[in-house]
Amino acid sequence: MHTHNDTDMKTKKRVELEKLRSICDPAIFLFETTEDVTKETEEIIGQKRAVEAVEFGLSVEQQGYNIFAAGPSGTGKTTFIQIKAAAFAKDKSTPNDWCYVYNFENPDRPLALSFPAGKGVEFQKDIANLLMEIKLELNRVFTDEEFNTKKRLLVQSLENNIDQKWKDVENYANTLNLGIEKSDTEIATFPIRNGKSLTDEEFNELDEVEKKNLKKKREKVQEKVNEILAEIQKVERNITRILNNLIKTILEESTTPFLSILKTKYKRNQSIIDYLESYGADIVERFSIFIKKQKANKDNLLESLLDEDAKLERYTVHIFVNNAGKEGAPVIYETNPTYQNLIGKIEYKNSLGSLVTSFKRIKPGALHLANGGYLILQASQLLRKPNSWEGLKQMLKTNCIIIENISEENSVIGKAGMKPESIPLNVKVILIGSPYYFELLSSLDEDFYKLFKVKAEFHAQMERNDEHIEKVVSFVKQFAEKEKLKPFHRSAVAVLVDYSSRLISDQYKLSTRFQDLTKVLVESSYWAVRENAEIVESQHIEKAIQKQTYRSNYIEERLRQLIIDGTLMVETDGEKIGQINGLSVMSTSEYRFGLPSKITVQTYAGGGGVTNIERETSLSGQIHTKGLLVLSGFLSGVFAKKRPIPLSASITFEQTYNMIDGDSASSTELYGLLSSLANVPIKQGIAVTGSVNQWGHIQAIGGVNEKIEGFYYVCKEKGLTGEQGVIIPQQNVKNLMLNQEVIEVIKDGKFHIWAVETIAEGIEILTGICAGHNRNEEGSFPDGTLFRKVEERINKMYETKKSQPKTRTLKPYKRR
Incomplete structure (x- = not known):
């Protein structure tokens, strides 16, 4: 039996300590605390492509060049767009005032009059x-x-x-x-x-x-x-x-x-x-x-006075949009874009059982207030409000604002109808939303591209280089001063930089979701104040991160406890045939964590192929089902070059009752399948993650840090043996940003991380047996290798199938 390769492969594929995370050295900073930082940044950090797109969109005057700012939440795109729009607005002329006056020829059609900024009030006084x-x-x-x-x-x-x-x-x-x-x-x-x-x-x-x-x-x-x-x-x-x-x-x-x-x-x-x-x-x-x-x-004196005011109202002026005292163009951020808040409305009052109105009850909408400037809207809010998207489109297409109470169509109470004269529209609209809303609108509404020709794409990550780290430092200083936080020591900033990489699981990237960083900044300053510290040190940052995790990880601890007490059957020691620990990521609204699950495989002679029990019970998503079909492709490509495999196999995630999707466990399932076919046990102290293709190459997955730490904590509770660890895809090494506790345990040799590129490398680590996946000149796998054992098992299945008597088909008896 080829067992010599076990130690060699484990050593060869073990991830070096320095590759388990990137570490920011505080010595690279020339300041002692952020109070010493003099350079400030006004631009949004790490979003050069989006910044250029926004500037282009704000500069173009032609119709249809409105902007859709797409990107994940927390990247600061809303704040940036408000600041950028305000900067452009300063250089633009102040838009006109608008007044509504009584239409003496057609009282139901109030007239709109335009005046230079500030002159509307003057006309009203005149x-x-x-x-x-x-x-x-x-x-x-x-x-x-x-x-x-x-x-x-x-x-x-x-x-x-x-x-x-x-x-x-x-x-x-x-x-x-x-x-x-x-x-x-x-x-x-x-x-x-x-x-x-x-x-x-x-x-x-x-x-x-x-x-x-x-x-x-x-x-x-x-x-x-x-x-x-x-x-x-x-x-x-x-x-x-x-x-x-x-x-x-x-x-x-x-x-x-x-x-x-x-x-x-x-x-x-x-x-x-x-x-x-x-x-x-x-x-x-x-x-x-x-x-x-x-x-x-x-x-009747009061009544006569009131009656006189009502009669003389027709000879007054209604200031509709007043830009007196304003400089530059308006920037309006409408947080509740209902149809009326966008387009404007006509208010009514009850008079003898009928709703009546007048030109002085016409109220402006966000489009009126932003006219001549910029209107910022959240796409998710806009699309949730009935008629708002259609109303906005109509106004942008016609370049005028028409106030109509759409509720009048469904009103039971009679109303005195009124249709004010339309107002010309010249506004730049900036929609802010996730990529999902951009794709939704672009695929379902043919007018979307005509009206929003500029896409500003904000990303959740940026390169981890000196320039961006320097801008992160400036951001920390500015935020601390703005929120009146304690100054941050350079060691604290270094930990924050590493935490930024941890947020996106990439040693060579930084997160642009500064909202996540601000929560840590505020909380770390809080702990510094609690400890009577004058500055925020690295331990305060680490404590803030730990406390955030503690407030959110109750479900993780509860599930982990079910494993520890044996309710959920996950073993971290010993060996089992056809049983292996897979790793998955679970999440709540603000917290993600990894958890091991036992995957079991049974193989037997037959022709049913690989059966996905989750699929048969409608608990498997399409991607997970695809991953299992890939296993059939691998087995057929390796072991069925000349004849089909007479194999039946069943694979399942034990003790899982929710929908399973994703292909990150496909390599794990293949390892279990090979173990069952070869009748070779798998070390239960090793958990696996990674998808596989039909050629047996291991492919990258997500959530690698959460998966490793999730299995580590289970092993820690059940007892570390020094042989436990996790197999990950080689491509995911750059994504490792493990916490310090796990790194210390790995440093002491009590836990291990292996990075593999092929199924053969992984199965050798799991079983201690040489895979022997390359055939010799005779076309056979080497003796004693795992692949040879699999092939011998398949050959026995063939023999079993051949020895089975063929069933005869009885023909119907014919009467002569």
Whole structure:
């Protein structure tokens, strides 16, 4: 049996101590604490590609060059974009003010007027002063003696005319021996005899002929009365027309000077000139609201004042967007991008069971406030809000903002509808989100690429070089000063740099997720304060990391305890055939940890191939199923060049009841399969991770540090033997950033890490037997090697299959 290769392979493939993690030497820093650091950085660190994309997107003025900033959370992209947009905004002109005013020709379509920044308020004051001056002037005119004299003469003329006509009717009635009696409700006639009206008794004594004559006379008088009433009404209308014309003439003469002043001031804006023309004409037409009622008691005084304000509201200005006092373009970060918060809304109030509104109840949205500048939105929030994405698209495509209350379509209560005039839109929109949202929008919405032509891709990692380390130091200094933290010693910064590499499991990279680093900075300063330290030392950083882990690893400790007490069957000592420890990574929302699982394999003669028990029970994901199919490819390629393998095998993760996916255990499953076929035991103190291809080459996996540490802690609890360790892919050596405890144990020779490139190398470490995977000149594997044992087992399966009697197919009996 070829066992000599065991020690050689273990030694050859053992990962050297210096490759277990990268260590930042504090001596590379020229400062003692971050207080001594003078160089600061304003740019986002390690995102050169994204920075160039953002600058390009912010600089291009053409339509459609909005920006989608894609990348993982915590990289600082939102803060960077806000700062960058603000820097660009400083050099841009301040956008115009916008006002809504009453549309005298179409009240349901308020007019939008534009003014240079700060001039909107000025126009509002001008109109307010205009209204006040007109009210004062009209009050003066309407109380002027000349006007009242003309008015009184017209009224007197009307009254004299009416009196004369009534006298004519009365005289006519007298000639018929009838009198006329007028009241508020009716006009009555009565008979007269000898200059006196008849009493009811005297009237009843008249004979029927006289009564019939009186009736005919009354009818004649009534005809005269009706004629006179019609004439009176005609006279009244004529007098009213004359009076109104008089008032309008006076109004035009009174208001024209005030309006002319504003027309001269705003002569360059035709929209305002047109508005002032309509303004003056409407005042002339609706002069009655300016005439104070003579009767106003205490009970209805407040009501009359409120009513007057409501009537005069049409002559005011609604400041919609006010940029007075602002410099440069606006930068708006809308954190709640509902449709109304984006597009604006029209507010309503209840009036007699109906919802009514006015142009002064139009409210701006984020697009109005950002118009002429930059609007920053979170893609995830935008897509969660009904109609927001479609609304934003529509505004960007049409380059104007149209305010519509989309809720009106589904409203049960009647509303007074209003559609304000649209406002031209010129805004740069920056969407921020994960790559998932970028792919989602680009694949499902054909308008996305037309509107967001610039992609700024932020990455979670950057090169671990002197330049980036120096920028990390500047970041630590700036953050500490901003948050009023204790200064950080250079040894603490060195540990933080290593922790940054640990976050992304790469010795040659640093994490750009500075949000994760800031949590450590804050907590380490806290522990320094608790210990009355003046500066943050390396031990404070390490304590902060340990405490963060402690707050999050309850589930890990609970599962590990189930292994320790034997509930979950994982062995860390001895040897077993067809049994091996695989490693997987489990995670919560903020914590990842590794955990060993027992994988078992049974092989037997047959033709069913490799059966994945998880797949048969719908607990296997597609990638895991693919990994198992690769095993069949490897076995067929190595052992079935000339004939198919008469093999049946079943593989399962023992005591797992959740979905299993990923192919990082495919090499582990293949080791177990080879062990079962060769009838050679596997050392249970060694756990394995790594995927495999059909040629037996080991491929890289993720979570290598968590997997190693997870198995180490189980071995530690069950007892370290000095023979335990983990086999990893050679490609993952650069990803090793193990914690100090594991490194110390490895340094003492109580735990080991092996990095392999092929299945043959791994199986030799696991079994202590030479793999012998290269065939000799006769085409056979060397005697005593593991591959020879596998092939001999397969040959026996062939012989067993050949010796089995062939089943005859009975033909149906035919009656002759």
